[in-house]
Amino acid sequence: MASRTAAQWQQPPAVPDTHYVSGNVYSDPQIFAEERDKIFGRTWTIAAHESELPNPFDFRTYDYANTPLVIVRGGDGRVRTFINACSHRGAKLVNEPGGNAKTFTCFYHFWSYNSEGACVGIPKSEAYDQVGLDPSKCGLREVRTEVRLGLVFVNLDDAAPGLDSFLSGALDTFQSVMGTGELEVFHFQRSVIRANWKAWVETNMDAYHTIMHVVLRKTQVDSTRVITTYPGGHLSTDGVKASYTNYKGWGDRSQAMALPGSAPDDLRVGNLFPNSAILIRGTVMRIDVLSPISPHETAVESRGIGIKGDSDANRLTRIKHHNQYWGPFSRNWPEDAYAAEACEKTFSTGAAKYQIIAREENMRGQDDGMMRVFYAEWSRRMGRPAHNPLNR
Amino acid sequence: MSAPFEDIRALIYRASLTLDREDWIGFLALCAADFRYLITAYSPELRKRMIWFDHDLESLKALLDMVPQHLRRHGTLLRHVSVGMIEPAGSPDCYTVTSTFQCLHTELDGTTRLYAVGRYIDTVTMSDGRVLFLGRDTQLETRDLGIGSHVPL
Ligand code: FES
Numbered sequence A: 001m002a003s004r005t006a007a008q009w010q011q012p013p014a015v016p017d018t019h020y021v022s023g024n025v026y027s028d029p030q031i032f033a034e035e036r037d038k039i040f041g042r043t044w045t046i047a048a049h050e051s052e053l054p055n056p057f058d059f060r061t062y063d064y065a066n067t068p069l070v071i072v073r074g075g076d077g078r079v080r081t082f083i084n085a086c087s088h089r090g091a092k093l094v095n096e097p098g099g100n101a102k103t104f105t106c107f108y109h110f111w112s113y114n115s116e117g118a119c120v121g122i123p124k125s126e127a128y129d130q131v132g133l134d135p136s137k138c139g140l141r142e143v144r145t146e147v148r149l150g151l152v153f154v155n156l157d158d159a160a161p162g163l164d165s166f167l168s169g170a171l172d173t174f175q176s177v178m179g180t181g182e183l184e185v186f187h188f189q190r191s192v193i194r195a196n197w198k199a200w201v202e203t204n205m206d207a208y209h210t211i212m213h214v215v216l217r218k219t220q221v222d223s224t225r226v227i228t229t230y231p232g233g234h235l236s237t238d239g240v241k242a243s244y245t246n247y248k249g250w251g252d253r254s255q256a257m258a259l260p261g262s263a264p265d266d267l268r269v270g271n272l273f274p275n276s277a278i279l280i281r282g283t284v285m286r287i288d289v290l291s292p293i294s295p296h297e298t299a300v301e302s303r304g305i306g307i308k309g310d311s312d313a314n315r316l317t318r319i320k321h322h323n324q325y326w327g328p329f330s331r332n333w334p335e336d337a338y339a340a341e342a343c344e345k346t347f348s349t350g351a352a353k354y355q356i357i358a359r360e361e362n363m364r365g366q367d368d369g370m371m372r373v374f375y376a377e378w379s380r381r382m383g384r385p386a387h388n389p390l391n392r
Numbered sequence B: 001m002s003a004p005f006e007d008i009r010a011l012i013y014r015a016s017l018t019l020d021r022e023d024w025i026g027f028l029a030l031c032a033a034d035f036r037y038l039i040t041a042y043s044p045e046l047r048k049r050m051i052w053f054d055h056d057l058e059s060l061k062a063l064l065d066m067v068p069q070h071l072r073r074h075g076t077l078l079r080h081v082s083v084g085m086i087e088p089a090g091s092p093d094c095y096t097v098t099s100t101f102q103c104l105h106t107e108l109d110g111t112t113r114l115y116a117v118g119r120y121i122d123t124v125t126m127s128d129g130r131v132l133f134l135g136r137d138t139q140l141e142t143r144d145l146g147i148g149s150h151v152p153l
C-alpha cells in the first residue's frame, strides 16, 4: 500500500479500458457542447407524462438541455411538441410551466399560434405583403413526439431512427405496470444540482453504492439483482426485494396498494440512455429525467407516479411511500444528490482523474456493468472513448 | 380568556431556534400528542398541491432519531421567521398562526445561501396552560431545494 506521486496519479487505473472513465467526460466544455449535439440532439427523451396533459389544449413547458420546448395536447387529442420560440423575432413564447390555452399569443408583437403549431394571427400583416411573407410558413418548429406507456417522448432530430427502434424493447418489462391502468403524476420536482448530468445517471446505475444509503443498507439485499441490457445502452434491473419494516418507523407495503404486475416489495429500475430512469418500488413509481445546463450544472426532474383515481387515503399512503425514499425531503434522493455533487467537486477541477467501474459479478448483484454499458454507448455516439475522450 | 399572543409568538420563535440547534427533543416537546407536520408546495407543472413531508409525532420522532445515521448536506440551517397573523381556529383555545420564513444554509466553509422561503401555517392549542403545536403546514414558495434534506424546515 502506498500513496501515489503526481505522475502516478495521471496514469490510468490498471484495469481494461472499458472499466474506467476519464474525468474529462464530466468537465471538458468541448465534450459538453458535443454531447448536446450528438447525444441530446439525437436521442429520444421523456419530456412529460401524459397525465400532465389530460385535456385538449393542456400544455407543459420544458427546458431540455437548454432548448425550450412546449408540449401541447391538441384539440384532436394528439400530443405535439414545439420549440418554444416565436417565429417572428424569436422571443420565448410560453412561460408558464403548465396550463390550458387554445392559442399561444406572443407577448411581443402578438403573433399567435394554435395547438398544432400553425401561425394563426399576425397583427397588421398587410405590411408584409410587399415582401410576400406567407403566414402559412410562419408556424412553430415541431419536434417529433411519440407516446409510449404514458410517457411523452420527444426527439430534436427529424432524421433519427423511430422511437421503437431507439428503445429496442427496453420498456417491454414495464408493460404491465405502466400499461394496465391509468397512472398519474402526483409529485414533480425540478432540482438544479451542481454536478455533471452523468454523475446523476450513475446514481441510478451504480449498484455498489447502495452501501452509502442507510435506508438501502437496512431494507434491501443486493445480491439478487439481475441486470438486463438492451441495444442502445438501455438497461433494466430486477430481482431486488425491499423489507420496509427494517427501517425505524416504517411499515410494510400492502399487496392491495401494489401497482399492476408488481409485488409491494419489488424494486425494479429501468435506465433509458442517455438521461432517464424509471424506478418502481412496488406501490409507487419515480421517473428521473436529466436536463444538462452546463458541464457543472444539471436540472434533475423527478416525478412521483401513482394510480389515477386512487381514493384520497390510498393517494396519501402512496405519497408517504414515495416520500420515504424520494423527493427533496426524503431519506434517499438527497444522499444521491450529495454524492453527485461530491464527485463534481473533484472532477471539475481536475483534482480527480479517473473513476473505476470495474466490479464484475456476471451482471448480477453489485456489478458495475450498467455503467460500462452506458459509457460504451456514450463512446459510440460521441466518437470518443470514455476512458480517453481527449485522446491524450 | 384573551388570546395568549405573546406565548404563541414565543412558541413559533422557540421552534425555529430549537430546529436550528438540531435539538430535536426540544422541538418535539413543543408539539401536542396529535401533532402533524406537513411540507407542501404548489406545482404549476401539475396544477396541484403536492405533499413533500407528512409526519405525525411518532413518525417524526423516528425520522429525527435516524438523522445522525444519514448522509446529508454539511453545515447549518438558520430559520428566519416573522409571525404575521394569529387568528382563532375552529375549536376553543386553538389558533391559526401564519408566519413567513426564510431558511438559510451555511456551508462548513462559512458560505451562506438561501435554501427555501415559504409560510408556516401553524395550528396551536392550549394544554395545561402551555401553548403547543397541533399542526404545522410548511407551505413552500421555493421548489428547487438543490440537493434537499430530510431535516424538517
Ligand atoms: S417576437 Fe413574438 S410576436 Fe414578435
Ligand SMILES: [Fe+2]
Binding pocket: A203, A204, A209, A210, A213, A332, A335, A336
Ligand atoms: Fe443512490
